[in-house]
Amino acid sequence: MLTNEMVKEAALAAGADMCGIGSMDRFEGAPKEMDPRYIFPEAKSVIGMVFRIPRGVQRGIEEGTQFYQYPSMAYGGINEIFAPAVLYQVGQMIEDNGYEAFIYRNTGARGCVSDMDGSPGNTLSPEEQIEVMNQAKRKTNHHRSVQFTRAARPGQIPPDLQFQFRLAAVACGLGEIGWSKMFLTKDFGPMQRVAFIFTDAELTADPLYDGEPLCRRCMACVRECPGNCLSKTESIRVNVGGKICEWGKLDEWKCYAFYTHGGRKFNPFVPKEVWDKNENGDLDLLEGKATANEKEILKVYRALEKYFPTWVGYNMAKCGGCIRACVSMLEKKGGCMEGKFKEPLRKGKPWVMDR
Template sequence: MAELTQQFKEFASNAGADLVGIAGMDRFAGWPPERSPVSIFPDAKAVVAVGRRITRGTLRGNEEGTNFNTYQSFGYHWLDNEFVALTVFECVESLEDGGWEAVPLFPFPPEAWPQGIPVRPDMPAPNVYPDFSHVAVACGLGEIGINGDLLTPRFGPRQRIQLILTDAPLQPDPVCQSRICQDCMACAESCPLGAISKDEFDDLTIAGKTMRVAKIDYEKCRSCQNGACPNRYHQAGKPDRLGAVCNRTCVEALETREILAESFQNPFRKRNAWGIDQIGNVTELPVEPASSRESEEGE
C-alpha cells in the first residue's frame, strides 16, 4: 500500500499536481448522503484531493484593479476546466492502468442539489456533489479559515481542488494539524460590503478537526465587484471569492506573517487596497501594504 501510494503521488506530481492529499472512507462517516463521496462510489477505498496553485501573478490584475480577465481565465475557468482537470484525468488513467477503478469529480456546486430522482428508496437524489473544500480538509490538505475558504500551508487560499474516488487501497494522509488561519480578521476588515461577520462564528468539524468560521452573507458576495466571480455552473452556487479583496488580503496577511511555505522576493500588496461598495462607489480600504506598515513601525 505504501509503495502504491508513493508511486501514485510521484505520478500526480509529474502530471502537474502541486497538492495531493488522501483520505480513507471512514473520514466521511456521518456526512449527509447528498454531500458524501461514499454515495458516489460506495466501494471506494480512498478519496484523493488534487490541487494546483492559483499563481500569485494571476491575482495581480485584480489587486491593481486593472485586469480581471487574467484571473477569471488562468485562476478560475481554465485552471479548473483544463489544467486541474487534465492533471486529475491523467491520475485517473494511471490508476486504471494499474487495474484500479477511479472516478474523477469536478467541483459542481453542492448548493445545486437535487437535480434528479433517487433510483432506490434509500439513496440520495442525483447529482451528489461534495463540498470540495471540506473534502480537501478530510484529505489532510489544510483547513477552512475564518473566511470560509480552504487554506493550505503552502499557498494559503491560492489553489483549485478536484477529487478522485478510487478502489485503490491508497494510504491516508494525516489531517493537517498546523494552524494556518491567524484569526487576524483582515479578510472581514477588507470586505467593502461587510459580508464576513466580525462577531458571529460557527464551529465546523471535519474528520475530527474543528475550525472557527465566520458567518458569511453570500448574497452580498454574489453582487461583489471586488474581484469575485459568479458561480459558473449554477446560480444557486456560491460565487468564486478567491480573487476578491477578502482573499487577496488573506494572501497578504499570511505572507507578511511568514506562515506560508511558498515565499516571494517582493510583497504582494504594493499599494493601499481598493474597494467598490454596494452602490458602485470606489473607496480606499483601510488595508495598507505590509511594506508601508513596516516603514511606519521603523520610524
C-alpha cells in the same frame, strides 16, 4: 499493487502542486446529500490534489487595471482545463493497476441541495424558477444553485451529489480552513483550487494537518469584504475525521452577488450613470444589508441586465477581496507562504472607487 507513492508521484508529475490521501470514513457526519460515499459506495480512498493559483493573476485586480486573468486563467482554467487533464492522467494510472478511478473535477454538479448554502431543495417558487431558466437562455449570469433531481432507485440520494470540496481537502490532510472559509495550505495560503479522485484501492490515509495554525485570525478577510459578507464573531464548526474546522459565518448569497458585481465601490465596469439612475433602488439592494437571498440577487441582476445585453460588463469584478487581503497579511506576518515571493503582493492601500 497500487501505493500512495505511486499515486502522489503520478499526480505531481502530471502537474498537481500537492497531493494527499484520505479515508472515506472521514466523511462521517456529512449530510447525506453531500456525502461522497453515496456517489461511489465501494470507494475506500479519496485522493485530493491542490492546483496553485499563480499570484500574478490577481495583480490586475489588486491594481484595478485588469480583471480578466483571474476568472479565466485561475478559476475557469484550473477547474475546466488544467486540473481535469491531471485527474485524467492519474486516473489512467490507477485503472492500469486494476482499480477504478472516479475522477471529480471542480465544479459542475448541481445536486438536490444548494451548492451555495447547502439548504435543501430549491428556495425559489415555480414562477421564479421559470424566470431563472429564462435568464439562463438569455445568457445572463444568474447562478443556478440547485437542480430538481430525484433518486434513481430507492435508498439512493438524488443526483448529482456535490460534496464540500474544502472539507474534502482537509480530509486528505492537505491543509486547514481559514476564518474566511477559504482552504489554506502551508505553501500557497488561500491561492489554490482542488480536485479529487475516489478509488476502490485501499491506500494509507495521510494524517490530518496538525502543524502550526495556518490562519492568523487577523480578520483582514472580514475587513476587506466589500459586501460585509463574513461575520467577525459568529462561526461554523465542523468535525472532519476528528479535526475541528471553524470558520466565520459567511452569507454565501451575498458573497455571490459581491464577488461577481463587486458593488458600488468596486466595479469599474458599471458606468456611474447606471448606479445614479438605480431605479427602485434595486442596484443598492444589498449594500449594507446583513443578509441576502437568491430572490434579492435576482433583482439586482435584473436591474443590471437592462444596461448590458450580455453578462460581460457587470459580471467582471470577481472581487477576491478576502483572498488578496489574506495573501497580503500572511506574506507580511507569516503563518504560511513565507518567503515565497521577493516582493509582497501589496505595497500600498487597496483601491476603492469614489461613488
